Amino acid sequence: MGSDERRLDGNAVGGLLGEIFPLDMTMANIRCAGCNAVEPIGAETVYMDAPGMVIRCMHCGNVLLTVVRGEGHYWLEMRGATWLQMAAPSSPGESTYDGT
Secondary structure, three states: OOHHHHOEEHHHHHHHHHHHOOOOHHHOEEEEOOOOOEEEHHHOEEEEEEOEEEEEOOOOOOEEEEEEEEOOEEEEEOOOEEEEEOOOOOOOOOOOOOOO
């Protein structure tokens, strides 16, 4: 099976990341440490046939995030990303200011 046949879009990781984070992680923005591109995780390239799940930058192919689940634990490796931005859940009466 070739690389193109194994490639999924970032929405494929929604379930696994939803087990870790109580938010819709496909909408979270991630910044690539390799090319500085910012995209929602749902737009990135995902490979789920490795020992774990690998998210790669859709622009340069840099590994942004690796998640492995096993033996009652999760391991997250994010050295290929400079930051991960998630929207805070809003509560009634809470400000919706997004910093822009």
